[in-house]
Amino acid sequence: MALLLKGGPVAEAMSQRLLDQCATLKEAGVTPVFAIVRVGEKANDISYERGATKRAQALGVEVRSFVLPESVTEDQLVETLEGINRDSGIHGCLMFRPLPLHLDTPRVARTLDASKDVDAMTSSAMGVLLSPSAVGYAPCTAQASLEILKYYQIPLQGKRITVIGKSMTVGLPTALLMMNEEATVSVCHILSRPEDTRDLCKDADIIISAAGCPGLVTRDYVRHGQIVVDVGVTLGKDGKLHGDVASEEVEPIVEAITPVPGGVGSVTSTVLVGHVVEAAMRRLWKDQ
Known part of the structure; x- marks a missing residue:
């Protein structure tokens, strides 16, 4: 029988590295902050949000949830993301997709600052795979x-x-x-x-x-x-x-x-939180 390449040990090894990085950030007075934007009450989104929140908090990452009704207007959602862009205390953002059909997903995606796009929502995500100098994170x-x-x-x-x-x-x-x-x-x-x-x-x-x-x-x-x-x-x-x-x-x-x-x-949520921690590290280096 084949060797099973289980994700649990991989996530655990990554988590240990992230704990060390979070300790370094804490010494510098920085707490990584992760924004989660959810439109509506889809069971799958809620389940993933719960798991990602648990993983983030276990690693010392603060989570701020922005829950909007499914009837939210495009301008309201864009305004929410623009607020996240302006908030220097938020290092990374995840927005659940697909969005309701009445919303223009490309326009909404373009709103988010690429430096905070930890889930590859913006076009910069593909650019980072093509050029080391690009801003963003891999999916x-x-x-x-x-x-x-x-x-x-x-x-x-x-x-x-x-x-x-x-x-x-x-x-x-x-x-x-x-x-x-x-x-x-x-x-x-x-x-x-x-x-x-x-x-x-x-x-x-x-x-x-x-x-x-x-x-x-x-x-x-x-x-x-x-x-x-x-x-x-x-x-x-x-x-x-x-x-x-x-x-x-x-x-x-x-x-x-x-x-x-x-x-x-089982590794994906750890990668996601890792991107938030990396974004916080980048902000720290930039500010020094």
């Missing part, structure tokens, strides 16, 4: 995938990596992160030529699936010796979370695989 889920591979000391340089899915929030930034590690990356779109996707997956050293399509990656996609990172998380009709990988078929074949749940998702 949290994409970075969580990289953190897991690094923690388990899986070499990336020169490896062939196939990424399934090309979304701006996960697939494409994941591919760019892996390219920055000097891997050779192929990006597949699940709607075109599935036979090509299977071939590219079988040829790869590492498969990263971010398609959001339960059971997509079956035994036909894999071979012995591969590493599989399952980023896709879908709530099934059975009320359970399912990944892109048919784990019962794939686990007996590959060398290592991330579980769902308990894999990439």
Whole structure:
């Protein structure tokens, strides 16, 4: 059976580093502050907010919640974000998406100061993957995938990596992160030529699936010796979370695989809080 690349130990190791950084900030009289903007009462958003808040507070990060009704006007939401921009005591901001359909998401996203965009809402998030001088932070889920591979000391340089899915929030930034590690990356779109996707997956050293399509990656996609990172998380009709990988078929074949749940998702909130702490560190260095 494959080695399970569990996210818990990765998050714990990251948390220890963040505790040290928060201690340094505290000595300088700085408390990292994290703003969470939520529109409406979606159960998934509330659940994630609860988990992110718990993680942040455990690491010494203060959380300020801005909860707005689903009927909020675009100008009211923009005004809220502009207030967060002006507040020098707030270091990072997460805004839950998707927003209600009556709101212009691109306009709202452009409002947030890129230096406070810890969840890759602004266009600067992609820029930071292309240029070290860009302002911003990598999308949290994409970075969580990289953190897991690094923690388990899986070499990336020169490896062939196939990424399934090309979304701006996960697939494409994941591919760019892996390219920055000097891997050779192929990006597949699940709607075109599935036979090509299977071939590219079988040829790869590492498969990263971010398609959001339960059971997509079956035994036909894999071979012995591969590493599989399952980023896709879908709530099934059975009320359970399912990944892109048919784990019962794939686990007996590959060398290592991330579980769902308990894999990439369990690291993502720690990456998010880490971005807030990093933003506070950057502000401290800038002010000195």
